[in-house]
Amino acid sequence: MEENKFLRNFIEVFDEVPTEAITMNTVLRAIEGWSSLVGLSIIAMADQEYGVEIDDVDLRGIKTVGELFDLIQKKTNVK
């Protein structure tokens, strides 16, 4: 799983946030426009782009974009 591609997929979830504003260290809930719908979008992104299922319990355990990357990677490897 490639980090840059992941970041691009992640940034696509947000309509209005400038691309440079998001890095692997960005705290998810600090991103402007964070909402339950964004949470749903991340779940959908993980499913459609990487074929892994995550739910809100998974999301709750995650702070940064990098941690989300790690989680999806871990789940991809388990499959």
Next chain:
Amino acid sequence: MDSSFKDPFTLEGKKILVTGASSGIGKQCAVQCSYSGANVIIFGRDADRLQDTFEKLKAGDHRKVIVDVCDRNALDSAISEVLQHYGSIDGMVYSVGLEHSLPFNFIKLEDYQTLFSVNVFAGFEICRLLLKKRGLNKNSSLVFISSILSKVANPGLVAYCASKGAIESGVRALALELVPNKIRVNTVLPGVCKTSMTDKFFDKLPEERVKDIIKLHPLGLGEPEDIAHAAVFLLSGASKWITGSSLVVDGGYSIH
């Protein structure tokens, strides 16, 4: 006591087909129909879950058929099998449905197609097959489990809401078309009830959002039986002057 008085709410002597009977609302509809006196035919895909429903029915001449309602040939044979046994039936509850929470940007054409096939088209196809095979008695009643979300919106549910809206308008047209056949067609619009569909829906939402949704139901979340009671009413003679209508059963969700 007036001995000629007949309970208009009973389903005594009626034969009712319940689809989506292996789980949640459909399951409770099947059970309630049997306790209200009906012989019940239950449809579902999962053999074990369907068997569990079957065992919960009050004794009677019931049948279960394992069928994917989106498989046209299988559906046709299933209806023929039912009519071979019962001759004709007196009503149906369509409680098949798929949950579908996805932000609009992620919904693909195939998602709409799947959702509409399951939530809408298969229900109308069952009605068509029943009519074509002359399987519906006069005074039959057809009940579709729609959703309050056909009227009240929620973000992340565009395809689901659209499919439920389609049921609503389709049912009104069908109700008019079937007036000469003396067949009534109605929908029930549930708010959020405690079923496995709701579990799946809630799993994807943050706790705070789930709490908000619960709070939006002044009477709390519904139980499958709350919907089943409404369905039985619409199947019974007590609702003989009601057709083309949408019965809201949502714990007050849509008052706001």
